[in-house]
Amino acid sequence: MPAPLASALLDWYDAHARTLPWRAAPGTSAPDPYRVWLSEVMLQQTTVAAVKSYFAEFTRRWPTVTALAEAPEGEVMAAWAGLGYYARARNLLACARVVAARGGVFPDTEDGLRALPGLGAYTAAAVAAIAFGRRAVVVDANVERVVSRLFAVAEPLPGSRPAIRRHADAITPELRAGDFAQAMMDLGATICTPRSPRCLLCPLSASCAARKTGEPERFPVKAAKKPKPQRNGRAFWIARNGAVWLVRRPDKGMLGGMRALPDDGWSAKGDGSGEAPVSGSWEPGGTVAHGFTHFGLDLDLLIYRGNDWAGLGAEQGEWWPVERIDEAGLPTLFAKAARLALVSTGVEA
Incomplete structure (x- = not known):
């Protein structure tokens, strides 16, 4: 044959x-x-x-x-x-x-x-x-x-x-x-x-x-799928003077090396800590549901309403113009969160 x-x-x-x-x-x-x-x-x-x-x-x-x-x-x-x-x-x-x-x-x-x-x-x-x-x-x-x-x-x-x-x-x-x-x-x-x-x-x-x-x-015969674990985390939208605070994720790990919104350390293995990068007033901005290969993630978006920027050093991230957020190269998860933040804050990118 x-x-x-x-x-x-x-x-x-x-x-x-x-x-x-x-x-x-x-x-x-x-x-x-x-x-x-x-x-x-x-x-x-x-x-x-x-x-x-x-x-x-x-x-x-x-x-x-x-x-x-x-x-x-x-x-x-x-x-x-x-x-x-x-x-x-x-x-x-x-x-x-x-x-x-x-x-x-x-x-x-x-x-x-x-x-x-x-x-x-x-x-x-x-x-x-x-x-x-x-x-x-x-x-x-x-x-x-x-x-x-x-x-x-x-x-x-x-x-x-x-x-x-x-x-x-x-x-x-x-x-x-x-x-x-x-x-x-x-x-x-x-x-x-x-x-x-x-x-x-x-x-x-x-x-x-x-x-x-x-x-x-x-055919092909497939084994029964195991249910995916569900994880929970938070992402933080910190904006001032028409710019949003973005960080660079560690080279190794989930979405490694990518520019992103700061988050609370969620991973494939567990939920995030919930801790925010700066202190002050936060309000909920909605939730992004996202599926990875081996787990699902519910990412709660929090929007900063305070004015304490002391914890945001240049070695940790950068202020990115909100009007150019589509050019930041955010991975899909954080692009979804950014769009949600823009809707929640009434800002047009």
């Missing part, structure tokens, strides 16, 4: 490949490794639709890996705001600086790519296959679903992942490995979708074991 399956899929891909800004057309010369790597990092845990505008802005501002390597960390983090999983942005910059030190040339093997900061097994395989034409086994969520259905893998995720990888390895061709990987991604994104797969349009339907069961949607 592997050779005919790969051939059928590549024929389909040649006719139906999605047009994406980081992708070379099927059968053409290999794309720029920088663009492939950048897109793959951005696409982790993020949709294609959400990534397109960020990719366009990053490549406009930093058209090469060397240009990105020279960018100030604060600018890169601000440009990343809204994409989530902010450790990716820190690793992105660290990786760019390592590659720039190599003369701006990416390693062209999986092992070489794995040695770069932030590149795990999936990203290294994807860049090796797509950018350099190396035979590599590329398994993202779409590929995982396609392979699970092709072979009707009955074991629930995540325990089934080794078996899924073995099956993916068995069907990956020696030639056009990059096109094959992207074809599998496209098939999962457009045909073999989580709900209501379009089996009649699938080039692999004749070989699909899940289709033969009559219940392709049942």
